[in-house]
Amino acid sequence: MYIGKFIEQEMTLIECENGKEVSGERTLDELYAQGYKNVCLVEKPSETATCTYDEYGDCFVQVWHEEPEQSDEITDSEALQIITQGE
Amino acid sequence: MSVATEIQRLQGAKASLKTSIENKGVTVPSSTKLDGYSALVEQIQQGGDTDGMNGFLSVESKTISTSASATTNITYNKKCGILDENYKKWDTLAWHQRWVDNGYSATGLSKPIGIWMKAFGLDIVFLWPLTSNVSYSDVTGTITLVNNVFSIGLYNCIAITSATAADRTVWPANQSDMIAHGTAGKYKSATFRTVNNGDGLDMICDNTLETFTIPSRNVGDTNAFMKDNADEYMESFYQQCEFFRALFAICSGIATTQPNGTKTNVDILNASGQQAAVNEDMYFWIGGTNTGLYAKYNLNCIPNPGGNENNGLLTQSIADNIYTKQKANGVNMNDTGVNSSSKHVLYEGAKGAEAVAVNGYWYIKTPYLSATNGTSFAANSNIADAPAIYICKHKGLVLPTERMLYPYWLNKTTHISSIVNLLKTTEGLIDIPNVANSFCFSITRYNRTNNWSVFFERGNIQNYTISTRCTIIACPLSTQQYT
Numbered sequence: 001m002y003i004g005k006f007i008e009q010e011m012t013l014i015e016c017e018n019g020k021e022v023s024g025e026r027t028l029d030e031l032y033a034q035g036y037k038n039v040c041l042v043e044k045p046s047e048t049a050t051c052t053y054d055e056y057g058d059c060f061v062q063v064w065h066e067e068p069e070q071s072d073e074i075t076d077s078e079a080l081q082i083i084t085q086g087e
Numbered sequence: 088m089s090v091a092t093e094i095q096r097l098q099g100a101k102a103s104l105k106t107s108i109e110n111k112g113v114t115v116p117s118s119t120k121l122d123g124y125s126a127l128v129e130q131i132q133q134g135g136d137t138d139g140m141n142g143f144l145s146v147e148s149k150t151i152s153t154s155a156s157a158t159t160n161i162t163y164n165k166k167c168g169i170l171d172e173n174y175k176k177w178d179t180l181a182w183h184q185r186w187v188d189n190g191y192s193a194t195g196l197s198k199p200i201g202i203w204m205k206a207f208g209l210d211i212v213f214l215w216p217l218t219s220n221v222s223y224s225d226v227t228g229t230i231t232l233v234n235n236v237f238s239i240g241l242y243n244c245i246a247i248t249s250a251t252a253a254d255r256t257v258w259p260a261n262q263s264d265m266i267a268h269g270t271a272g273k274y275k276s277a278t279f280r281t282v283n284n285g286d287g288l289d290m291i292c293d294n295t296l297e298t299f300t301i302p303s304r305n306v307g308d309t310n311a312f313m314k315d316n317a318d319e320y321m322e323s324f325y326q327q328c329e330f331f332r333a334l335f336a337i338c339s340g341i342a343t344t345q346p347n348g349t350k351t352n353v354d355i356l357n358a359s360g361q362q363a364a365v366n367e368d369m370y371f372w373i374g375g376t377n378t379g380l381y382a383k384y385n386l387n388c389i390p391n392p393g394g395n396e397n398n399g400l401l402t403q404s405i406a407d408n409i410y411t412k413q414k415a416n417g418v419n420m421n422d423t424g425v426n427s428s429s430k431h432v433l434y435e436g437a438k439g440a441e442a443v444a445v446n447g448y449w450y451i452k453t454p455y456l457s458a459t460n461g462t463s464f465a466a467n468s469n470i471a472d473a474p475a476i477y478i479c480k481h482k483g484l485v486l487p488t489e490r491m492l493y494p495y496w497l498n499k500t501t502h503i504s505s506i507v508n509l510l511k512t513t514e515g516l517i518d519i520p521n522v523a524n525s526f527c528f529s530i531t532r533y534n535r536t537n538n539w540s541v542f543f544e545r546g547n548i549q550n551y552t553i554s555t556r557c558t559i560i561a562c563p564l565s566t567q568q569y570t
Binding site: 001002037038039040041042043045047054056057058059061063066 | 145150158161505511
């Protein structure tokens with residue numbers, strides 16, 4: 001399993017098993033105390049390019065995206081498509 | 088009262104208390120003693136459990152075993168889990184523990200067929216995105232085969248949801264020479280009627296003397312998020328498709344003594360009664376007799392009941408064009424042409440040409456085509472109507488309304504993705520379809536040309552042209568019983 005924490009806006013993942021980190025000596029409890037949370041990883045879908053991590057109460061959830069920079073804005077071509085689809 | 092009886096009474100009361108606490112969503116470990124129950128009662132949320140009422144299910148992580156020496160984290164909510172092939176709803180953790188207990192193997196275990204959740208105040212089951220083992224092409228067999236995307240039928244047709252005081256004319260009244268019962272290629276009648284039937288509606292076709300019943304009249308055009316009567320919409324769509332095929336059935340000219348409503352097969356063969364070769368004319372045959380009618384699609388003339396009946400979408404020129412292309416490609420509407428095995432015109436569950444007995448004559452119904460661009464031939468539009476409807480009807484499923492569908496989007500990046508990843512990656516069930524990420528049709532009508540859909544890449548709810556081919560996430564009928 002992986003736990004993670006945003007350090008300087010980058011997600012830092014640490015692999016843990018048997019209650020401690022695989023490549024170190026810190027225990028899970030120590031890492032949790034340092035602000036790390038469980039990370040729920042999802043295998044990368046083939047059509048995706050980048051991932052982000054959404055934060056919830058006790059964990060981060062990995063989310064994959066098709067484009068590196070997803071805009072919240074609807075593009076002109078998309079807007080035209082939507083308009084022509086509707087009546 | 089004896090001590091034993093008193094102990095028995097206390098044990099019964101404790102068991103009832105345990106059930107009541109668990110019904111409020113708090114797990115009671117079997118080892119909990121009576122004096123530990125007050126702490127569990129404190130965990131019961133005030134005002135009831137409202138998680139998911141806004142569509143979102145809260146997220147917590149659970150660490151699960153992936154092998155004897157490794158673990159991983161998954162998102163978890165007790166209101167979302169896995170449906171198996173026996174229609175058993177599994178808690179995700181219980182489902183996975185079964186896999187662990189089976190030696191980290193899915194061999195011999197029941198297979199998952201979808202995801203269940205409680206959201207928006209609804210109990211929803213999302214089966215895996217619909218797939219079909221039959222690819223299909225347009226009616227000419229000339230465009231790329233299509234698989235696993237489906238349109239919804241009766242393009243440009245209003246929902247018939249009310250009774251009529253008088254007969255409605257469907258065939259152009261100014262073409263009365265087309266009405267000639269018993270004559271090949273003609274129609275018996277140009278009218279239909281609608282009569283209330285309880286909460287439903289009977290649609291009575293005077294051409295074939297058949298009655299098609301929709302279970303509820305509450306299936307008209309509507310704004311988004313107003314409906315969750317998916318079963319009723321689904322049956323309405325299906326019955327209207329069948330009704331429209333009947334409205335334009337043509338007389339074969341072949342007599343029968345069978346009672347009205349009796350169905351029989353229609354073969355499509357050459358003039359000699361053999362399978363037509365490429366570029367050879369194809370005819371409708373019934374019971375070993377050639378009707379002399381070319382195997383063309385029946386025209387449709389009612390894009391808008393009560394509207395302009397002279398503006399049918401499948402015109403004679405388009406029907407002729409389709410027939411010419413079918414001849415050239417060796418395919419036909421019954422998938423019995425020499426090339427039909429590689430160019431399926433019929434999708435799974437679709438009906439080809441068939442005949443029905445009407446007052447002593449066989450009348451031929453063909454698949455209904457309503458998205459033919461009205462005035463000209465458009466190859467990628469000419470798909471026999473309503474693949475989504477017929478394939479779901481064939482499989483005993485329904486399309487959800489967009490209100491039912493939207494929680495899929497709201498929980499897509501959390502629980503839906505986590506469960507699909509668990510099944511595919513951890514448990515090795517690689518045949519599980521990927522999470523839906525495209526436009527997905529709902530069954531809810533917006534207007535005569537559009538249904539509501541949900542775009543699972545970004546979450547748009549928008550009405551979308553029903554002749555477009557989209558992903559379908561079907562649901563079991565609401566009457567389905569679960570364990």
